[in-house]
Amino acid sequence: MAPAGPIGSLRRLAVATATLALLVAACGGGTSSSTGATQAGPPQRGGSLNYLVSGPLANWDRGLDTASGGAAPSIFEDAIYGQLFRLNATGDVEPVLASAYEFSDGGKTVTLSLHQGITFQDGTPLDAAAVAWNINRDLATTCVCSPITSWPKLGPDGITTPDGDQFKLKPVGAGPFEVVSNVVSSQLVLKRYDGYFKKGQPYLDRLTFTTIGGDQPAYQAVLTGQAQAVGLTTPALIQQARQNQSLTVALTPSTAPWVIQLNTAIPPFNDKRAREAIYYATDPDAMRVHLFGNLFAATQSFTGPAGLFFQAKVPGYRTHDLAKAKQLVDQLGGLTVDLFAGNDNISTTTLQALQTQWAQAGIHTTIRPDPDLTRIIQEFTGKKWQAALQLVGAYDPAVGAGLPFRYLSTAVYSGVHDTVLDQMLDDAASSTDKGKRAQRYADIAKYISDQAYSPYLFGAVTGAVALKSVHGPGLTSSIPLPGGFPAPDWDEAWIAKG
Amino acid sequence: MTATAAPAVSADRLIGRVAALATSPSLRLAARRLVIAVPVLWGVSALTFIVMSVLPGNAAQQILGVQATPAQVHQLELELGLDKPAWLRYASWIGGVLTGNLGRSLASGQPVTAIIGQRLPITVELVVYALAVSVALAVPVALLAARRPGGLADRLSMGISMAGLSMANYVLALLLVIALAVYLPVFPAIGFVPLTESVGANLRSLTLPALAIGLPLACFYTRLLRADIADQMQEDYVVTARAKGVGPWQVLVRHALRNSLFGLLTIVGLNLGTLIGATVIIEQIFSLPGIGQAFLQAINNRDVPLIEAIVLVLATAVVLANLLTDILYAVLDPRIRYGQRPD
Numbered sequence: 001m002a003p004a005g006p007i008g009s010l011r012r013l014a015v016a017t018a019t020l021a022l023l024v025a026a027c028g029g030g031t032s033s034s035t036g037a038t039q040a041g042p043p044q045r046g047g048s049l050n051y052l053v054s055g056p057l058a059n060w061d062r063g064l065d066t067a068s069g070g071a072a073p074s075i076f077e078d079a080i081y082g083q084l085f086r087l088n089a090t091g092d093v094e095p096v097l098a099s100a101y102e103f104s105d106g107g108k109t110v111t112l113s114l115h116q117g118i119t120f121q122d123g124t125p126l127d128a129a130a131v132a133w134n135i136n137r138d139l140a141t142t143c144v145c146s147p148i149t150s151w152p153k154l155g156p157d158g159i160t161t162p163d164g165d166q167f168k169l170k171p172v173g174a175g176p177f178e179v180v181s182n183v184v185s186s187q188l189v190l191k192r193y194d195g196y197f198k199k200g201q202p203y204l205d206r207l208t209f210t211t212i213g214g215d216q217p218a219y220q221a222v223l224t225g226q227a228q229a230v231g232l233t234t235p236a237l238i239q240q241a242r243q244n245q246s247l248t249v250a251l252t253p254s255t256a257p258w259v260i261q262l263n264t265a266i267p268p269f270n271d272k273r274a275r276e277a278i279y280y281a282t283d284p285d286a287m288r289v290h291l292f293g294n295l296f297a298a299t300q301s302f303t304g305p306a307g308l309f310f311q312a313k314v315p316g317y318r319t320h321d322l323a324k325a326k327q328l329v330d331q332l333g334g335l336t337v338d339l340f341a342g343n344d345n346i347s348t349t350t351l352q353a354l355q356t357q358w359a360q361a362g363i364h365t366t367i368r369p370d371p372d373l374t375r376i377i378q379e380f381t382g383k384k385w386q387a388a389l390q391l392v393g394a395y396d397p398a399v400g401a402g403l404p405f406r407y408l409s410t411a412v413y414s415g416v417h418d419t420v421l422d423q424m425l426d427d428a429a430s431s432t433d434k435g436k437r438a439q440r441y442a443d444i445a446k447y448i449s450d451q452a453y454s455p456y457l458f459g460a461v462t463g464a465v466a467l468k469s470v471h472g473p474g475l476t477s478s479i480p481l482p483g484g485f486p487a488p489d490w491d492e493a494w495i496a497k498g
Numbered sequence: 499m500t501a502t503a504a505p506a507v508s509a510d511r512l513i514g515r516v517a518a519l520a521t522s523p524s525l526r527l528a529a530r531r532l533v534i535a536v537p538v539l540w541g542v543s544a545l546t547f548i549v550m551s552v553l554p555g556n557a558a559q560q561i562l563g564v565q566a567t568p569a570q571v572h573q574l575e576l577e578l579g580l581d582k583p584a585w586l587r588y589a590s591w592i593g594g595v596l597t598g599n600l601g602r603s604l605a606s607g608q609p610v611t612a613i614i615g616q617r618l619p620i621t622v623e624l625v626v627y628a629l630a631v632s633v634a635l636a637v638p639v640a641l642l643a644a645r646r647p648g649g650l651a652d653r654l655s656m657g658i659s660m661a662g663l664s665m666a667n668y669v670l671a672l673l674l675v676i677a678l679a680v681y682l683p684v685f686p687a688i689g690f691v692p693l694t695e696s697v698g699a700n701l702r703s704l705t706l707p708a709l710a711i712g713l714p715l716a717c718f719y720t721r722l723l724r725a726d727i728a729d730q731m732q733e734d735y736v737v738t739a740r741a742k743g744v745g746p747w748q749v750l751v752r753h754a755l756r757n758s759l760f761g762l763l764t765i766v767g768l769n770l771g772t773l774i775g776a777t778v779i780i781e782q783i784f785s786l787p788g789i790g791q792a793f794l795q796a797i798n799n800r801d802v803p804l805i806e807a808i809v810l811v812l813a814t815a816v817v818l819a820n821l822l823t824d825i826l827y828a829v830l831d832p833r834i835r836y837g838q839r840p841d
Contacts, residue, residue: 052688052785059795059798059799061603061605061606061795061799061801062561062605062606063606063607168607169608183616183787184606184608184613185791185792185795186785186787186791186792187785187787210688210689210785211782211785211791212688212782212783212785213668213779213782213783213785214782214783216672217671217672217675217687217688217782217783217784217785220672220675220676220679220680220687221675221687221688221785223680224675224679224680224683224686224687224688225683226679226686226687226688226689227688372553372554372555374553374554374555374556374559374560374800375554375555377555377559378554378555381568412567412568
């Protein structure tokens with residue numbers, strides 16, 4: 001048994017925070033496609049892979065400790081800490097550091113079994129005490145984004161860990177790679193952990209994460225061979241990469257679709273006719289086909305094609321109908337809308353398209369792409385916003401930035417204030433029976449549609465782009481995205497020599 | 499006797515030299531400028547602090563993200579001291595600066611001096627390289643153009659300069675990568691190799707970023723220098739030199755160019771701020787772990803201590819560069835003697 005105590009346990013294990021959520025969510029999975037993939041043959045050992053990250057993935061200022069508020073994305077943490085379980089390509093839960101799990105007591109108790117003989121990168125054993133300590137630490141955290149409620153607490157002059165700043169800069173885990181160097185939010189260099197529990201794995205000698213300014217320079221860097229893989233989100237570049245014979249492109253559908261949130265608490269969208277006018281005036285298919293190269297999936301509900309309980313079609317959903325939109329706008333005596341969003345590529349393009357489409361129905365729209373997360377938060381907390389273009393949902397609609405986040409009456413980022421819907425959301429989240437949950441979420445999708453609370457647009461895709469010599473789940477084939485971002489199975493990644 | 503007399507003479511000489519040094523116009527200029535720099539740097543830091551205070555949101559909100567409740571944000575504000583009045587936070591920061599403590603990053607908790615120490619050398623090297631590229635290209639091209647105003651070289655350089663001046667740094671950066679890294683793999687598209695690892699690889703890793711920053715500047719300097727040299731070529735001393743039979747290139751390089759360098763020097767000094775500003779974007783594109791990259795991330799994180807420290811370092815660099823420019827005037831032109839009234 002390992003020595004107890006927070007410092008020792010912290011050194012030895014920091015499990016991925018999504019472990020329990022994964023187990024509850026159980027299966028799912030979505031469609032995917034891959035172009036340019038070649039017959040891989042048996043994995044080869046050796047080589048270095050430079051993976052480029054940009055946008056939200058390029059910020060690990062808060063460090064690599066999973067308990068830090070705004071901690072690094074799982075794409076890094078999985079490589080260092082490993083995972084007890086993960087979702088495989090078919091969406092099934094696959095044991096990794098753990099060997100099995102079993103629910104009992106009506107889903108209130110879960111028993112995890114561990115492989116024997118697993119050690120952390122500092123040589124200490126990964127045992128039940130370490131796992132229990134880390135899970136309890138995670139459960140005690142009311143908000144995984146908060147360094148206040150997370151352990152360890154903040155020091156008087158910044159964020160500290162029991163062993164100073166070292167752990168969050170060079171953490172120790174039981175994953176396939178250990179940290180060599182870390183220039184925060186710039187470059188993270190990892191090397192193979194020779195004591196990894198899977199014999200012969202990981203295959204790569206070295207794994208480097210390098211930040212870059214955006215999709216365009218990232219794509220060019222892959223073309224030069226200086227980086228071997230990247231996850232692209234710009235549709236035009238994904239299409240370009242698919243045409244390139246030297247690259248493999250695996251399309252991974254989104255778990256969270258784009259939605260137009262309408263604030264039902266204040267005019268004009270406290271009037272159902274105004275909401276209906278927006279539904280009828282919006283033509284998501286035109287945007288999907290003409291603006292995004294037909295890469296994005298159509299959806300009329302709150303999860304993307306890769307999420308659980310995805311519904312492409314919802315009975316009675318109001319589709320594009322300009323005549324009806326104009327009629328409703330006339331009834332209202334005109335409609336003026338203030339619509340805000342982030343200023344990423346998809347948001348700004350979609351905002352302009354919406355402004356144009358709605359103008360055809362006589363809706364006068366002011367669009368405000370805003371690069372500042374704080375201002376977007378203030379828009380929501382100020383409660384005076386009218387309409388917002390946002391992402392909704394998560395792999396499991398009950399967790400993360402899922403349905404309650406956008407639809408619960410008490411949620412900061414909700415535009416809906418409906419006690420009936422609140423109850424439906426609670427009921428859907430309370431069951432562990434997948435069939436029951438599917439039915440309840442279908443009912444919710446129908447209810448949101450009937451009330452015209454928020455038109456859905458499409459589910460975006462991420463293009464995993466890699467050189468032909470690179471192989472591995474999440475790099476050259478699609479895997480589910482429980483965290484919303486690509487997180488390849490690093491212990492399976494390898495590079496063909498020659 | 500000899501042993502005791504000699505130091506007395508040396509001491510006199512030493513005192514004389516110190517006195518001479520103290521009355522040196524250039525040194526007095528430097529001292530005066532450094533004294534003036536203090537309120538300038540204070541003003542820059544105060545302005546930065548005011549701007550960051552006026553902007554909506556703060557580090558606590560940025561750190562906790564969208565899922566945090568207002569109560570959680572408030573608690574972190576208390577722990578980070580963000581609940582205190584802005585003037586008090588600024589006074590506390592200034593107090594730290596005066597004692598050599600630039601504080602810690604709110605986002606990462608690392609000492610700000612450590613972050614700057616790690617990243618500043620990369621940016622300094624990039625800026626110096628870009629500056630060298632811009633001047634090294636501008637001078638010969640300007641000479642060629644001014645050699646025969648209206649000639650082929652002049653018109654060609656004019657066209658290229660206009661194109662270069664019209665192009666944003668980041669567009670040029672992407673084009674350079676396509677041309678010199680993708681199609682003609684001469685230079686790396688991303689990454690940085692430290693000077694300590696390999697001088698050649700280090701220069702190669704910085705060449706495209708330096709070109710992306712330096713080429714538009716070179717275009718600007720070319721036009722400026724060419725116009726100045728053309729003016730100088732009309733001066734009496736040039737006519738005299740020609741009349742004496744001095745060759746055209748010699749006249750251009752040894753007479754006209756030397757006098758035209760003052761204008762160039764002024765602009766180069768003034769442009770240092772622009773040069774540093776360009777590194778913010780260019781370091782993102784080329785994945786260079788420099789101070790520009792850290793600056794952008796600090797702004798996104800509302801990491802005021804890091805922003806303030808970077809601004810202070812960069813403002814100091816600009817002030818010192820301008821001082822160096824003024825001193826170089828005196829070196830280039832012996833007629834310039836700072837602090838002396840013209841007779």
